[in-house]
Amino acid sequence: MEPTGVERDGRRPSTAIIPDMDSSTVGPDSEQDVETGLDNRDTNADEKDPNVVDWDGPNDQENPMNWTDKKKWLNICILSIMTIVTPLGSSMFAPGIPRILVEFHETSSTVATFLVSVYILGFAFGPLLIAPLSEVLGRRPLYVYGNILFVIFSVGAALANSIGMLFAFRLLMGLAGSVPITIGSGSIADLMPVEKRGRAMSAWALGPLLGPCVGPIAGGYLIEAVGWRWVYWLLCIMGGALIPVSFFFLRETFAPVLLEKKVRRLRKETNNPSLRSKLAGRLSPKDQFKLAIIRPMKLLVLTPIVTLMALYVAITYGILYLLITTFSFVYTEQYGFSEGNSGLTYLPAGLGMMFGVIVFGQLTDKMVSRNQAKGIKHRPEVRIAPVLTLPSGIVLPIGLFIYGWTANFGVHWIVPMIGVLIFSAGLMGVMFCVQNYLLDAYPRYAASVTAAMTVLRSLLGALLPLGGLEMYDALGLGWGNSLLAFVALALIPIPLVFYKFGERIRGKFNPKL
Template structure:
């Protein structure tokens, strides 16, 4: 009788655990003397069973080497995101040199790179969960270098658009993989600061890209945008070959012999594993409420960012009658907003998470990353309105630049917060979650700027940006809902579901 009762109790607990979020189960284990750290439990939930002192566990590597890898992947993201920032001030020069008068097609030569970012992560992000991070990084860097070379050699606008799309597709891989590498290297309590430093690569590209692009337009030709990126890509490839070690936990365990090769245990073998991996980002987008909500947020804020990028140079040249070289400095407002957001997020996010954990009796949830997003969305709205109406009224050039900086502060905070939240929520499958987010980011970055020229032509900068700010205001409710219901939403579709 006692054995039967114990069996029934075990069955009830197993059924309850299957419907209970991971971090809540950690607390249950701790109460019954089976405590694990948040990082350990997250790893175990996704098949990353390491001994606590295992030297091959990337989270136990020497700190100087972990931070070296963070700087490396940050540099790689810097060089793959910088082409758009450098090319934006030269858009008019490229349009004239390639003999096209179609403003929409010329704008597309900028935004098509972002559209390529939507395709690449869907392929390369999941592949890192099968073959590991390092080989995919190296392959994509080689292809990115070749496609960027093609951009510099383009003889017409159609050729430039095609190579820009391919360069974006391969350049997107580091954007989707880099955050997952940070998740591999650091436990939950350290990821906020690590993510802010990793994202510094993208932020620095926004700081130096437009001014460098403006100087290229003033003293060289626009093709030098791509020659410079090719040189940096070659340097990054060399560093990637000699410095980057594999960080994906399951791949390392296979290499150490604790697990078989990819697909060895799967019913359909390697083909089945690859099929499941490639479908995983779309599956997460469709079935996971938190991924879907996060993707909507990123779609809107990055779309707004790329409206600024595509319209700012052209608009300030028309309104303030400056050269393409001078217009590059107009991006410094956005760039300073990016820097401020990165510094503030790095200094505060882990502390906010620790404070909320203490307030909830030691209970840690990924949703504790989201107060930053809740605060940042109204900042995006204010900055967009500020920028649009001061341009409409022809205020001094510095006033709309400050407004763009306020918007940049909010946009970057949202991106950092949502990205870190996805890594905390999905652990070993974080590359697939980030692939879905990167796809949303890329589609928004490609589509919304195409609406910019007709929107501003019909309504002007004031009302045109008001419509965009209204879109951001509507989305402000999403992080609040994610904070309140995120734990339940994650339980509906978790890492365990992806493994089964």
């Protein structure tokens, strides 16, 4: 009898190495591998079955967790660039909205705001399809083909000859562009052990937040020089350059898909059609997809930790977009900035976020590493320790108060910008801590958890600004931003409660997914 793939090296099949399935993350939710569709199996029976294909020991280089640092960081760098490019489309053209309204004979302020928001609606609904597809097809195909579609839809937006056509292509750009934002954190969880995940997440997390802030800086000057359509041509160029890079250098990281490829190869080599993957589920791909497509919403609705943490991030993200809607009239009408210079008003938000990423990315990893050095079992709640989340939560309203009242009374333009910088640093701290916490708490739900967060965050980011200008008209900049600051103050206890009771809550609310 010809030896099977798992026997040919003279070794028994080893225990499956699923990313982050170490003793620190195995908890009440470990009964079913919901990301891969792996049901409650008899692990011992699988280990004794010669037809079950697993990694070739704990150091198998085919396992993404064992890749070299160079290979891991190459993948993460490509993902990070993708995650910066696609959010640029959300607001890079914002300084040119007045020109667009004149060109298409529009006067409605709601239309002006929705031109920005419709892109974010694509970010809201895209993850509901992308997350489950990534659990069936793997990560790489979605990155590659999502980027190709993003370029095609950018061409459509650049050639738009009506406001409706521009709306449609911006929505499609958002749908295609949501791929790296939805599954990027899942790819990082596939690659990185828990003590190194923070710095990798910091590189990836810059895109969704920096894009809306840095984009208008370049967009303001570009639109002033050559017109708003060149914003989309520039996105086509950047996205197009990533097509060959992603095709040749980006690698698949999802363990079940990689192990399934190994099974197919071994079936040909051994002529043994009975071989099957250790990580294969009992469900067909079609049934896995059906199960996975409702998983993000089930997490969002049935899991209090995901619900409230996602709500915290979503509200703060929505407030950011509310602030962005005020920049164009505050700095151009009140402080006399030109159309080109108005893009620079987004720079403080970007600087604040970069500061938050650098600080919190290092702090969270250091806290995890310190506990591991002391032999303390890792708890996901370390990611939302009060020493991290309390300062982040407090500076959010402080930044809003400074921005609102100094702009209201016409204080020198640098002061409201400092307020925005402070707010943005706090926002990055909140989002970063929450994202890492949910990945650690539900490691096998990585794509679904991120999709749940992205849906809620993007919906509020898209819808809140629609009523933002009316709120500021009614309350003024001072009291309007004070109202937002009081909302941010009310949210501060959420991570503190989960830091104290999170482990107990995770055990109690464990929906069957």
